[in-house]
Each structure stands twice: as structure tokens, then as C-alpha cells.
Amino acid sequence: MQTELNKVIAALRDFYAHEDFLFEKDIGERAVTHRFAVYLERQFSGWAVDCNYDRLGERTLHLPHGTIISTDDHLGKSIYPDVAVHQREIPNNLLTVEIRKASNHTPLEHDQHKLRALTDVHVWFPYWIGVLLVLDRQHVTMSEVYVSGAVDQAQSLWFAERLDEIGLGTAHKTAP
Template sequence: MSPEREEVQRRLFSAYKTFLKRDRVLLELDVNERSLTHKLAEYLQAEFTDWDVDCEYNRNGDIPKRLQVQTTVTDDTDAHTVFPDIIVHHRNTKKNLVVIEAKKTSSTRAVADTEKLKAFIAEYGYQFAFAVVFPVGPHASDANPSTDITEVMV
């Protein structure tokens, strides 16, 4: 049985608080986004012990899991393949619980994470989707799960 919305959010916030307690220095140093999502995923695995937690997972059973999204912010009209930053799921099944897209406050990515998250919900049936914005550099001291994590719904 899948956890309810409040339980999922509680676990995500708990993992983020652990990340801040143990690894805030990564935010201060403005390290690569993949380093940040990897550490957050480690703490999520401790919260979702009956689930698999993966970064940039690209499988849907035995076929690649990917979205074809089009940018709308720039003049680029080509589709780009994207993978979710972090997912909580059961591998080799269609049980997809949480999808997370993350970015740093210093990011200039053109494709809106909200649109990607909505597409992951629609195409792969994720029950919950969250955008995480990591405050980096001088803003690292402002990190807080209630302001850095936003649920996205279709």
C-alpha cells in the first residue's frame, strides 16, 4: 500500500532536513546538481525503506523511460529527452510513487521543471511530484524544506 500525501511529504521533508544537517556544505560550495540530488536520494532511501530510490533512472520495465518535451522559453523548438532527477518507485513495475525535479538557485535551465513533473505524472503515473530548489552559495543558510520543496499537481 502506498503512503498518503502527508506521509510522503513528511518523509521528503525529513530527508531534506537530514541533507541540510549533514551536507549543507555542498550547498555553500555550489557543487554540481547531481551531487546534491545523489545525497538527497540517499536520505530518501532511509525514509522509503520499502521502495527503490534512484537518480536519473531511465527504465520503464525493460524499455527506456524518458519524456520528449519541447522548450517553450527559448526559440528552440526541438524536443529534448529528459530523465527524472530522483524517483521513488518499485523497479520493474508500474508502481511509481514520487518523482522529483531539482535545480539550484544558480541554474539557468530553460525547460520548466513544473511542466516536466506534470508530464511524468501523466505518462508514468507517479502519485506525487515535487520540485526542489537548492539555495546555493551565499543563500545556503536560507535552506528550508518548507520553502525549497513544492508539490506539483496536474
């Protein structure tokens, strides 16, 4: 798992090295997510990397009735992952990433619930790993790693420490 998480960290390093314009001009989250996916794709040779992918093989992606997340994308609260690293045809779901800008003031619980659902082995073909990233102009302000429908505290701590080591974690905050 740490091999895959190291690839996410490498993508973040490259993203921050080249995409400061997005934060300088306060570009929207969907554009930030897309640009991050470009760098993530370079790390996952042989895998498809898609934004807002809404399929499981041939089926449209839906959560069971009664969940708190809507599958109506017009509400902006879809279950579709921000970024998916997967094999489309099988389906084989390796990694999903939810990205938020630190300036986003909507409740964080939506993304957390979404990652619990996307990694829950009892719901469908789950993603093996889920990552929540809250990004500001110079670093990751918060991160969580999800496995089997829950936050994996040990992996989350390891991930945050690795971000700190390369200067992208909260231990290395600098003034804007």
C-alpha cells in the same frame, strides 16, 4: 499523500543538517541530487530510490513525440527524473523529485513541464506525486507539489508551511 511528503521533509532536514559542504563549495546539481537521494532512501524502506532512472519496467523511458522535453540525455534535458521513488520491476512509481540549486539560472519551466509530464495519468505509468525543490545554502527557496499532471495548490501550500515550521522554508531566511 502527506505521509510521503513528510518523508521528503524529513530527508530535507537530514540533508541540510549534514551537507552544507555542497553549498559552501558550490558543488554541481547532480551531486546535490545524489546526496539528497541518500537521505530520501532512508525514509522509504521497501522502495527503490534512484537518480536519473530511465526505465519503465523493461522499456526505456520516452515521452510521446512533439513534447518540449528531449529524451536525449546528452543535451542535459532528459525526461529522466532527478530522483525516483519506485518499484523497478512492476513499474510502480510513487514519487519523483526535481532538484534545482537556487543559483541555477536556466528557466524553471523545464522542470515544471517535466513534473507535469511525469505525473500525468494520460502519458504512461505516472508518478503519484511530483515535488519541485529549489535549494540554496540554508533553506528551500521554492517548492511545488504535482499530482495528476498539474500543480496541486493545496498540497504545495501545506508542504511550504511544513518547511517553514522546521526552519527550512522561505519564512526563515537567514543571511549567508
